[in-house]
Amino acid sequence: MSPNLTNRRVILSSRPKGVPTAEHFTVDECAVPELNDGEILIKTEYWSIDPAMRGWTNDAPNYMPPVELGTAMRSFAVGEVVASRNPEFSEGEIVSGLLGWQRFAVSDGSNVQGRFTNTDLPSSLALGILGLNGVTAYFGLLDICEPKEGDTVVVSTAAGAVGSAVGQIAKLKGCRTVGITGSDEKVDLCKESFGYDAAINYRTGDLGAALKQACPDGVDCYFDNTCGPISDTVMTQLAHGARITVCGTVSLTDWDPIPVGPRVHRQLMVARARMQGLLVFDFKERFPEAIDQLATWVRDGKVAQNEHILEGAEAARGGIEMLYEGKNTGKLLVRVD
């Protein structure tokens, strides 16, 4: 590799309170350092935009320490190994991991999480259905919700990267699928692209009444990405023995102090229901199993990923806000410029 490569990054330049917007990020350029022994250089192709990134920008306790100001925004990305001084990686391999919002990532391999081996398929899938979104849907639905054929499965953020995969997998398993989403456009997307039996726009009309109509026998499985008022409504319509996967809390942006809401205890008792938190990394050893299954479903046309692609670093700056406003119409990605 030329020692004269220029890195182009999107750095966190100020700390937001709540959801970060374009103003909290700056695009800069700097030199790519020489590789040391054990290091690889990855040229990124796509950056991911995920709900967890909001938390990473805030200086509050989380799974990971906050992103330091002045450094490239932490994010998942996929790209090609273009130079390697690490025997475990070969030039030409496609890898994904927490590579950050930067054109070139130098890595010792520790932040590489996956090798994208289904190279007959587009590498952008490694950030969605064949990456963490896909495995989150796969394990969160199959291992925590444990859907049975004929169950009614309700999914919040039903058109999103995780939700759309949940809906499609549940359908493959013989369930009746009901999606909750935030626009009429996404309602159409849910039905036409993701095969939901019913889809509800929670922003218009009475969600409780619409849900009751869509789930006359109650909700057997609920895959929740929202927390907040949508979840509160679904929890009033649980079927006996319902299982709830708590995967995300996108509708509540601030957890300090812990927000209040209707207590779920009695609903869990009356329905003898189970509510369980998911962190997908607990299933890490089984990721290859899930990704191979998902890739097969993608090739067979049984599972699809809708993508919403932002073009380049400048556009990335407003991406997290866009995600929290629900303005994306598929897995939100940045094509690296």
Added chain:
Amino acid sequence: MSPNLTNRRVILSSRPKGVPTAEHFTVDECAVPELNDGEILIKTEYWSIDPAMRGWTNDAPNYMPPVELGTAMRSFAVGEVVASRNPEFSEGEIVSGLLGWQRFAVSDGSNVQGRFTNTDLPSSLALGILGLNGVTAYFGLLDICEPKEGDTVVVSTAAGAVGSAVGQIAKLKGCRTVGITGSDEKVDLCKESFGYDAAINYRTGDLGAALKQACPDGVDCYFDNTCGPISDTVMTQLAHGARITVCGTVSLTDWDPIPVGPRVHRQLMVARARMQGLLVFDFKERFPEAIDQLATWVRDGKVAQNEHILEGAEAARGGIEMLYEGKNTGKLLVRVD
């Protein structure tokens, strides 16, 4: 049987808002009717006082319809079959079930839930450790919390009829047991009678700090009978993979509208914890297994039931209030007069 037997009952005479007190009940007397074919006459020995009875006195949706005004208060009771015109029951058998607060119960057998066969042990145990309280503790702990040896198990209402059984069973399973209770007297009871490794009086001092000291590695299992603020505190100290049994909501007396409290979603996610509602009747087919095991533990001196016995019908009237005020020091029973 003489046709001239007099029944003595405690009837619900007015409908409370919230917890019923002595003023909502009246003691009356009436004739015991002749038995029809298929019926049995049970002379009750002990009546039970349980948290669920509060709900039964209120005119709100619940597992069961509310108790009608002017009828004997619904309750569990144990007694002897003194006359039988039902071939499935013999005179002299000891049975328990929803026989109500009355000296004589006429039954077609449908409200008889258990036959007390461990007659070497006192019949009052059929209303506690060898009855629903015991099986609630048994299945709620072993099947829902799934404690492993070395786990830290926290129990709210730790000295109560269910809680004390949970604590003792968890101890038998090799767990570290921590009880939360409402007086210094009960703290002593927890340690001395029920073998808790630590016990905390939540009414004095800082529950969060005391819990942290008692559970330095966090809470693996939480058996909750309270809901409310005690539960809110325990939920902040969950260990990775914690399991929570939601068995009762005794600290919140009114669920219309649903009370608000801190949202549990993020705690469940961060700890990858599971919270599940219990209704013990779902395990009905396995009750004999549990009761035989519990009876063996009682005979071996490994599990004990503390009893708080009220004497007679007049004393029963204030029993539910007493239970909700936490003034009882063991399984609250009425000895029938």
